[in-house]
Amino acid sequence: MTAATPTPARTVRRTPKKAGAAPPGGPRRNGSVPGRIALYATLTVLLLAFVAPMVWALSASFKPRADIFEYPPNLIPSPATLENFRNLLNGEPFWNWFAISVVTALLATVIAVFVCALAGFAFAKYRFAGKRILFSVMFSSLSVPFAVILVPLFVLVVKSGLSNPWFALIVPWVAPAFGIFMMQQYIVQSIPDEILEAARIDGATEFGIFLRVVLPLLRPPLGALAVWQFLHSYNSFLWPLVLISETDRYTIPLGLNILFKAENRSFDLVLPGAVLASVPTILVFLLLRKQLLEGLSTGAVKG
Amino acid sequence: MTALQAPPHGRPDGGPGKRPDGPRGAGRKQRQLAPYLFIAPFYVLYGLFMIIPIGAGIYLSMTEWVGLGTPEFIGFDNFANLARDTSFHKALGNSLIYVLISVLVVVPAALLIAQALNTKGLRARDLFRVTFFIPMVLSPIVIALVYSLLLDRNNGLVNALLRALFGAGNTDWLGDPTLARLSVGFVLLWRWVGYLTIFFLAALQAVPKERYEAAELDGAGVFRTFTAVTLPGIRPVTAFVVVTSFIGAAQLFDEPFLITGGGPGEETLSVAMFVYRAAFDRQQFGYAAAAGLVLFVIVFGVSQILNRLLSIGRTS
Numbered sequence: 001m002t003a004a005t006p007t008p009a010r011t012v013r014r015t016p017k018k019a020g021a022a023p024p025g026g027p028r029r030n031g032s033v034p035g036r037i038a039l040y041a042t043l044t045v046l047l048l049a050f051v052a053p054m055v056w057a058l059s060a061s062f063k064p065r066a067d068i069f070e071y072p073p074n075l076i077p078s079p080a081t082l083e084n085f086r087n088l089l090n091g092e093p094f095w096n097w098f099a100i101s102v103v104t105a106l107l108a109t110v111i112a113v114f115v116c117a118l119a120g121f122a123f124a125k126y127r128f129a130g131k132r133i134l135f136s137v138m139f140s141s142l143s144v145p146f147a148v149i150l151v152p153l154f155v156l157v158v159k160s161g162l163s164n165p166w167f168a169l170i171v172p173w174v175a176p177a178f179g180i181f182m183m184q185q186y187i188v189q190s191i192p193d194e195i196l197e198a199a200r201i202d203g204a205t206e207f208g209i210f211l212r213v214v215l216p217l218l219r220p221p222l223g224a225l226a227v228w229q230f231l232h233s234y235n236s237f238l239w240p241l242v243l244i245s246e247t248d249r250y251t252i253p254l255g256l257n258i259l260f261k262a263e264n265r266s267f268d269l270v271l272p273g274a275v276l277a278s279v280p281t282i283l284v285f286l287l288l289r290k291q292l293l294e295g296l297s298t299g300a301v302k303g
Numbered sequence: 304m305t306a307l308q309a310p311p312h313g314r315p316d317g318g319p320g321k322r323p324d325g326p327r328g329a330g331r332k333q334r335q336l337a338p339y340l341f342i343a344p345f346y347v348l349y350g351l352f353m354i355i356p357i358g359a360g361i362y363l364s365m366t367e368w369v370g371l372g373t374p375e376f377i378g379f380d381n382f383a384n385l386a387r388d389t390s391f392h393k394a395l396g397n398s399l400i401y402v403l404i405s406v407l408v409v410v411p412a413a414l415l416i417a418q419a420l421n422t423k424g425l426r427a428r429d430l431f432r433v434t435f436f437i438p439m440v441l442s443p444i445v446i447a448l449v450y451s452l453l454l455d456r457n458n459g460l461v462n463a464l465l466r467a468l469f470g471a472g473n474t475d476w477l478g479d480p481t482l483a484r485l486s487v488g489f490v491l492l493w494r495w496v497g498y499l500t501i502f503f504l505a506a507l508q509a510v511p512k513e514r515y516e517a518a519e520l521d522g523a524g525v526f527r528t529f530t531a532v533t534l535p536g537i538r539p540v541t542a543f544v545v546v547t548s549f550i551g552a553a554q555l556f557d558e559p560f561l562i563t564g565g566g567p568g569e570e571t572l573s574v575a576m577f578v579y580r581a582a583f584d585r586q587q588f589g590y591a592a593a594a595g596l597v598l599f600v601i602v603f604g605v606s607q608i609l610n611r612l613l614s615i616g617r618t619s
Contacts, residue, residue, distance in 0.1 A: 039419060043431055046416070050434055050497070054441075056460065057449045069452075071463035115344045122341035126334075138345065141353060143546075143606035145554035147575040148599035151582045151591045152359035153352065155370075172352035175345040200330065206337035235442040237557050238575070242583055253444040257561070260448050267452055274445040285440045289433055297505030 061085070061271040068267060084272040093248045094273065097255040102280055104169045104251070105233035111174040112229045113222055119175070120183025121210055125196060141177045146238065154242050168243050169251070173233065179225045186221040186298055187214070224295020227288045231281055252277045357599070363592035370586050381593035391594060393569050394577040397484070398553055398598075401573060404488040405495065405552035410544055413496045417503030418533075432504065435497030443494070447561030450490050451477065480570035483563050487571055490558050499548065502540050510536035542613030546606055553602045574598045 055075070060068045061084055063077040088094055122128075123135055153172065157163050191214060199209045215222075240251045247258070256277060260270045285292065364381055366374035385391050416435065420428055438446065453460050454476040465472030476486050510533065518528045534541075556575035559565055565572040565580075572580075574594065582591035 039422060039425075043419060047431060047434055050438065050493070053446075053449050053453060053493075054437070056453070057445075060452075069455075069458040069460075069463075071460065071467070073460060115348075119342045119345045122338035126338035126341075128335065128338045131338075134342065134346075138342075138349070140603070140607065140610075141349060143550055143603050143610075144353060144357070145550065145575070145595075145598050145602045147554050147556070147578045148360055148595040149353060149356040150575075150578060151588055151595060152356040152363055154582075155363070155588065156356060156359060172348070175348040177345075180345060200334075206333055207340075210341070231440060237443055237561075238579070242579070253442050256442075256444045256448065260444075260451075267448075270448050271452075274442075274448060278441050278445055281440045281442070282437070285437070286433075289436075293432065293436070293501050294505075296501055 057271055058275055061275045065268040068271070084268045085276075088269045088272050088276075092255065092259065092269065092273075093250075094255065094276070096248050097250045097252045098276070100165060100169075100249060101234055101252040101277075104165065105230050108170045108174055108233040109226050109229045111170070112176060112179060113226050115175045116179030116183050116225055117215060117218055117222065118210060119180045120185075120187055121214055123180065123184040124187035125191070125193070125214075138177050138180060142181075150238065150242065157243070163243060165240070165244055165249055165251075169233070169236075169240060173236075176229065176232070179229065182225060182295060182298070183218070183221055186218065186295070189298065191217055220291050221295045221298070223288045223291030224293075227284055227292040228296070230284055234281055360592045360596055360599075363589050364596050365593075366589040368588045370588055374589060377589070381590050382597070384590065385593055385597060390569050390572065391574075391577055394572045394574045394594075397559070397570070397572055398555065398574045400484060401488070401491065401555045402549055402552040404491055405548040406545055408488070409492050409495050410499060410541075410548055412492065413499035413544070414503050414537075414541075416496065416500045417507055418529075420500065420504055421507040432497075432501070435500055437497070438494045439498040441494075443557035444561055446490060446494060447558065450486070451562055454486055477563050478567050480567060483567060483571050487558050487562055490562060491552070491555075494558075495548065495551070499544050502544050503537065506537040506540035507533065538613075542609070546609050546613070549609070550602060550606055554598065 056073060059073070059075055059077055062080045062082070063070070063074075064079065064081055064083065067074075067077065119138075123131065123138075157168050157172075162168055195213055196209055199213045204212070235253065236251075237253045237257075240254050241257070244250055244254060247255075250258070252273075256270055256273050259266050259273060363374065365376060365378055367377050367381075368374035419425075420431055452458075454462075456462060456473070456475050456478065459476070461476065462472035462474060465474065475482065477483050514532045514536065515528065518532050523531060554575050555573045556579065559571045559573050560576055560579070563571040565576050575598070578591045578595045578598070581587045581594060
């Protein structure tokens with residue numbers, strides 16, 4: 001045998017850092033009672049600063065148009081009314097906007113998660129010629145500002161007849177470099193080489209290994225990336241703004257934008273719109289917050 | 304089957320004929336090809352939707368084109384005009400302000416909040432962490448319209464509150480140049496700080512406890528511990544956060560576009576907004592492409608330098 005030393009199965013295996021779940025190992029022994037009180041007071045004030053605008057908007061969306069700017073604002077609208085919601089849903093193609101936003105974001109998310117996991121796996125677990133340079137090319141695409149491709153991409157997409165939102169809102173955005181980076185970091189840290197070897201000996205193909213061995217182990221970063229990508233697609237504004245001109249093909253942000261820019265500043269329509277628009281993202285975030293917050297930090301801590 | 308029994312693989316030569324070579328050889332070939340196939344989807348999309356557009360942008364930047372007919376080649380005239388264009392200068396200056404707000408205000412604020420959240424035995428840490436993150440989840444348009452209603456000069460809650468407290472609340476938050484910039488900056492802070500806090504908090508939790516104990520034994524105070532233990536411990540994350548914020552703020556579009564519309568006048572206009580207006584309000588596609596390219600060169604150049612200096616983004 002030429003290779004006397006078998007490729008050492010890497011024994012040192014790092015488990016991913018669990019940022020949120022880590023026991024409170026804080027540095028400061030802030031034992032003093034006044035210190036504690038000051039800390040909680042500061043954090044609570046901050047909490048209110050974050051929550052107040054959202055609560056105000058939520059509450060105002062149930063107020064009659066005349067009460068929206070009342071001072072002092074009542075937390076519980078009285079009288080409360082669904083009038084604003086009814087006007088929005090009856091007068092505007094809101095559900096169209098909603099459907100286009102949600103479906104394009106979901107499709108982009110499913111594809112992106114798969115593409116990123118596959119590429120992240122390749123960068124984490126294979127040695128191949130050109131890997132370093134390919135990785136830096138991928139990574140450096142993070143620092144390309146969108147403004148530079150905005151105009152030429154728009155021109156190319158329109159000229160090639162691909163400006164249909166179902167193509168143009170999805171396909172260009174399904175391979176985010178950040179996602180590949182995040183996957184690569186996680187796989188390096190937490191997928192041991194041994195299980196890949198074992199699968200190879202069992203005769204699995206490389207793609208089979210990815211699909212049946214690696215992918216099931218990637219649930220935390222897949223969840224993180226899924227939320228991240230969903231938020232990005234769903235909230236994106238500039239690209240849909242230049243791309244879509246027909247009102248009933250608008251995404252939610254575009255729809256809210258025209259309502260708000262309308263001459264009579266229809267804030268009684270815009271507020272319920274904002275509330276409804278935030279439901280999917282807040283829901284997705286609350287459901288998958290653990291994965292997202294931990295997934296974001298694993299990548300960066302090792303970064 | 305345990306991994307320990309795995310026979311060695313990856314020998315540099317073809318391998319002695321001891322074993323049937325067929326399936327092994329095929330396996331090796333497949334294994335050499337696999338990574339390229341796995342990264343191919345990314346590079347196809349990258350080529351189509353990044354490299355080609357950048358190339359097309361370089362070409363467009365040297366033309367004059369209203370979007371119809373053939374672009375007329377004019378060499379570097381667009382760049383020469385940009386150099387003289389006062390609204391482009393204004394946009395560059397404003398984007399610089401947004402970058403400075405991000406890097407010098409938002410990033411340190413995130414570190415402070417993370418430090419507070421990292422306090423030993425803090426209750427409700429998760430509640431704070433999750434709530435601070437929520438602005439990042441909302442659409443910029445939602446944030447923008449809520450803040451423009453709150454900051455409205457006549458009806459806004461902020462002025463109403465000032466009137467009630469101090470009897471004078473006629474501040475034109477979005478109409479005065481300085482205040483408009485500050486308002487955009489405040490919304491940036493509100494939107495980004497919780498997101499960046501997540502990274503800092505994870506980094507702080509990863510600093511080995513022994514280092515803090517050693518510092519305590521040496522009698523180091525809070526400030527000394529922070530500069531000697533905490534900061535070096537979180538350096539990689541700080542680098543990542545600074546670069547991310549820099550790139551994000553340099554290409555800022557949504558907030559100024561939605562909150563102030565770039566106004567009053569062009570006092571909050573960002574470079575990305577300048578590009579948008581040139582192309583889609585005035586149909587100067589070549590000129591817009593040139594402005595986009597200038598932003599690209601600055602952002603890409605600075606972030607490559609930062610990456611190199613702070614050594615991030617390497618394969619393991």
